[in-house]
Amino acid sequence: GQQLNQSPQSMFIQEGEDVSMNCTSSSIFNTWLWYKQDPGEGPVLLIALYKAGELTSNGRLTAQFGITRKDSFLNISASIPSDVGIYFCAGTSGTYKYIFGTGTRLKVLA
Amino acid sequence: DTGVSQNPRHKITKRGQNVTFRCDPISEHNRLYWYRQTLGQGPEFLTYFQNEAQLEKSRLLSDRFSAERPKGSFSTLEIQRTEQGDSAMYLCASSLATGDYGYTFGSGTRLTVV
Numbered sequence: 001g002q003q004l005n006q007s008p009q010s011m012f013i014q015e016g017e018d019v020s021m022n023c024t025s026s027s028i029f030n031t032w033l034w035y036k037q038d039p040g041e042g043p044v045l046l047i048a049l050y051k052a053g054e055l056t057s058n059g060r061l062t063a064q065f066g067i068t069r070k071d072s073f074l075n076i077s078a079s080i081p082s083d084v085g086i087y088f089c090a091g092t093s094g095t096y097k098y099i100f101g102t103g104t105r106l107k108v109l110a
Numbered sequence: 111d112t113g114v115s116q117n118p119r120h121k122i123t124k125r126g127q128n129v130t131f132r133c134d135p136i137s138e139h140n141r142l143y144w145y146r147q148t149l150g151q152g153p154e155f156l157t158y159f160q161n162e163a164q165l166e167k168s169r170l171l172s173d174r175f176s177a178e179r180p181k182g183s184f185s186t187l188e189i190q191r192t193e194q195g196d197s198a199m200y201l202c203a204s205s206l207a208t209g210d211y212g213y214t215f216g217s218g219t220r221l222t223v224v
Contacts, residue, residue, distance in 0.1 A: 003152055033212050042114075042201050042215035043153065088152050096141060096205070097166065098213070100152030 003102050004089055010105035019076040021104045023089030032072040033090040033098065034063050043088055047074070079108050114216035116202050122222045123192055130188045131219045135204030142185050143213060144177055146170065147199040156200075159185060160207060192223045 005024045013019055023032075031050055035043035047058050049065035049072060056063055060077045072089055086105050090098040115134040123129050135142050140161050145153035156175070158166045161182035171177075174192075179185040189196055199220050203213035 003154070035215075040217075040220070042116075042203075042217045045212045045214065048212045090152075096143070096158055097155050100145075100154070103150075103152055 002099055004091060004099055006087075006089055006101035006104050008104060009102070010107070012107045012109060013079055015079060015081060015108055015110050017079055019079055019083070019106060020073065021075075021087060021106075022071060022073045023091075023101045024071045025091055025099075026070070027091075027093060028069040029091035029093050030069070031092050031098075032063070032065050034061075034072070034074050035088045035090065035100075037086045037088060037103075039085075046087075076106075079106075081108050081110055084108050114202055114204055114214050116200075116216035116219050118219060119217060120220045120222075122224060125194060125223055126191055128188065128190045129192060129221065130186055131200055131202075131221075133185045133187070133202030133216060134183070135185070135202070136214055137183075138206070139204035139214070140182065140207050141205045142179055143203045143205075144185070144187050145201040145203065145215075147201055147218070148197075153201055156187075189221075192221075194223045197221055197223045 034046045037043040047063040052069050053067050054065040062075045064073045086103045089101040092098045117132045142159040144156040147153045156171050157177050159179040174190045177187045199218045201218045203215045205213050
């Protein structure tokens, strides 16, 4: 099935560092979501974006809806060990069926 | 409400056996979705219900797969004559029909076909 491209695929960072990741699509979306998934669990919604150019924060997380509507970005500031996990983007051009990205695996070194 | 509940959490079955998974969505959510996630990949859409009506099925959902939501509340996903390629995490999610379109996922059912 179709999956969105996420970059980087994985990253190791030191605790306290900022993290940036992005997600690109060949299609225009009207909603972007960012999820975090821990091993053996379902994805947990972090941030939802509904308008091109929108910048939304949730604690140390900030996400942006790209102005082309074909990309989105997630930043994590001052990373901590519990930030470890897999981050997925998801987009839709409708109202219910989301296409998910391939994931960015984050490992934080204390 | 404790969120989206899925049972069982893990299922190991022999090839050729039938399996059934259950999903209990958040009670006020009228939309319910099934996704499949294989190792190292993101979730892939399988099917979608609004209330009891199944409104879309992915071509990933072969004839061996069937999903129901008989009273617009819980849903079941059945796989008949399981194959090793069916091994995956099966995720259920629910949402409201209007407003915030973000899904709430359950913890998933991990299926292993041996």
